[in-house]
Amino acid sequence: MRKKKVVVLVSGGLDSSTCLAWALAAGHECIALSFDYGQRHGAELQAARRVVAAFGISEHRIMHLGLDQIGGSALTDPDLVVPEVPVEGIPVTYVPARNTIFLSLALALAEAKAASEIYIGVNAVDYSGYPDCRPAFIQAFQGVADLGTRAGVQGGGVIIQAPLIAMSKAEIIAQGDRLGVDFSLTVSCYQADEAGRACGRCDACRLRREGFAAAACVDPTRYQSSG
């Protein structure tokens, strides 16, 4: 059987790394896609490079996107502070329309490369409450992919796969572990330092730490305070 070609969005966090491992385990030929979008945590992009290389994937596209020009998020605007206590509602770390933008560019790449699926590691269980991580959003974007592309109109359009969407963080970690993800390469923290060490206090750190504990998995996260 011929391998299916797919585009996998890889941020360098543990969710997208598990998602990549998932697509590889399914036997797909993977094109990894990451974005240099002016995120304050540049360590994330380094992590994406390491994870993709560790899986031996030859095609890794890194697209530059000036979302810091747009602003409106603590992840792209250094004047906004990343919250270190859980907040009600959608937090200031929400980046306006981020997953819509990422999926749009993945869709263009998938169409240009005749890939049949896009893998995105969004999760709507242990997450920060971002609207663009929910099943209804993915479903709506599928409609755009079906109607807004040549591939969709001519049949054989691009399918959006979000295999982690209904899993808990502990389940994702257990699954990633089974699939051979080296979590020490991944960075989740919203304000990791240049060396990829986590703050231990932001929402992403909290979800990650609790996930490793619940999965009873060794947590390899390096923290800024731990010498």
Add this chain to the structure above:
Amino acid sequence: MRKKKVVVLVSGGLDSSTCLAWALAAGHECIALSFDYGQRHGAELQAARRVVAAFGISEHRIMHLGLDQIGGSALTDPDLVVPEVPVEGIPVTYVPARNTIFLSLALALAEAKAASEIYIGVNAVDYSGYPDCRPAFIQAFQGVADLGTRAGVQGGGVIIQAPLIAMSKAEIIAQGDRLGVDFSLTVSCYQADEAGRACGRCDACRLRREGFAAAACVDPTRYQSSG
């Protein structure tokens, strides 16, 4: 009454220029958004600058997007030839997922700037048959805007306005003329030269020329062959 703030996608062609005039005539405060996306017709972007300046709009964002890295279109890949006779189906000038990408970035900007509407000059009558210019596509993207943004979830989300979608090219030209668009500033040609002069042979040139004739409007287009 307070002015409504809106984002207007301005390519430099006559449709988007008419769309901008339309939003201004409606009394909106307009933020113009254009893309430097590796299009072979760089004259288009110069036209966008001229049109926006002619309307005295102070905020014009020009975002860089490396769609030429993605390829798959005669508009971004110099190795592909722009067809000069009408073709069946979706032509090679179709840029994969272009309007999805443009609307995604407009959505992010609208959300970050608390703008309530996005104007896009797509048209599904006298057009090149691109799937992402049709009403069903705009409707699908509205679903993404509603579900994938903070603004959409919290109420008062961003509305996608496509006022030209059901108009003929002649109707668009007549309307633009009434609204004060200086069509001599606009460039439609897929392979305009650096000075903005049109080839006169591509699909965009054909639609434009026929539109001016049907509207019985003076056609100010400058052609490469006309001294």
